[in-house]
Amino acid sequence: MRYTREQVEATRARIVTAASRRFRAHGSPGAAIATLMRDLKLTHGGFYRHFTSKDQLFEEALDAAVEEMSAQMAAVAEAAPPSGARAAIITTYLSDAHCAHVERGCPLAALGTDIARLPRRSRDVCHRLLMAYARRMARYMPGATETEREQHATVLFSGMAGTLTLARTISDPVARARVLASARAFYQTQ
Amino acid sequence: MRYTREQVEATRARIVTAASRRFRAHGSPGAAIATLMRDLKLTHGGFYRHFTSKDQLFEEALDAAVEEMSAQMAAVAEAAPPSGARAAIITTYLSDAHCAHVERGCPLAALGTDIARLPRRSRDVCHRLLMAYARRMARYMPGATETEREQHATVLFSGMAGTLTLARTISDPVARARVLASARAFYQTQ
């Protein structure tokens, strides 16, 4: 073997991480494998030594994005006083900074409509990943039962994702900030 | 001239209407001009007698979608007692029926992330169309000033669009209906 198992897995991980950013920034059709590999100083042919198809990469990249995002949100929640965890999440999620960085931000806001259009099998896989995200956020949500908290997380995060997506269509920074601020106020009082 | 002005404009309108459905269902990269024209019993070459590019069609199709959707929502609001207009909008927007028909539904929920990724010039055009939608809905929203009502409409509709998009990733009808019901309850009490 030319490379050790560690090297091979490191390369694979680099591809997944880079893909998770590029897919969020440009969508799957907008992110070509050849470009992705070239920017990693690799050639596109080698891609298929690691993945069977672009679709498989998409799923793994989404998994990585969900993991990255939910870890960030959990960190924000844990840093806040217990009663302010939900508020801290809302402030961070609907921040100008999050809005400005699709490629590192919430995969639902970045890829929602693309996932909704996927054929059933892939859509189910993706949806399961998104549900894990909601489940992880549930502990910071109000509600008497785990199910209630999960549903609250689902509605809150999908709602904020919609507003973030809309904010990203706005070129004017002032107008964009105003929409984000309105949404923060809206969800904070709920 | 082979065709009268009426015939030419009727053909053009048919193309825009069909495109507005197909773009919402499959996104712009997923909706090919050749297929679109073929289903209208036309050939793809003729397309360029009516439009200069696919991008131009996208903008006109989005305009039509916004018009269709906001007219539907306005009708629902007008049919309700004045104090119940907002509630009626929420119930209709977050209904199973709306969720099941992307191609006739809210363009923000169907195309949000695609629009956010457009180059600046087209994104501005699209965003202006979406703002007209919010402006038209503002009259049914609470708020002391027109600006407040518009901001409320913006946050409410973008939020509902995010949840609708998420609901569309769910294959199981029961789970999907549960998410929509939770969101209806959430926004109704706000």
Next chain:
DNA sequence: TGTACATCAGTGAACGCGCGTTCACTGATGTAC
């Protein structure tokens, strides 16, 4: 009124490009003997 020509929506072949995927090949290292 009749005839010749111009117009232009629509046709269908062709072009060019990007992209996912395949494949024969390379060459450094692991392994068998």
Next chain:
DNA sequence: TGTACATCAGTGAACGCGCGTTCACTGATGTAC
């Protein structure tokens, strides 16, 4: 320990396909005379 062979991550050319766009052409109708 040394040598021959196997492995397989990575290379880069090539394939096939879909798609946006172009273009020469058609032919029915409008218009000029």
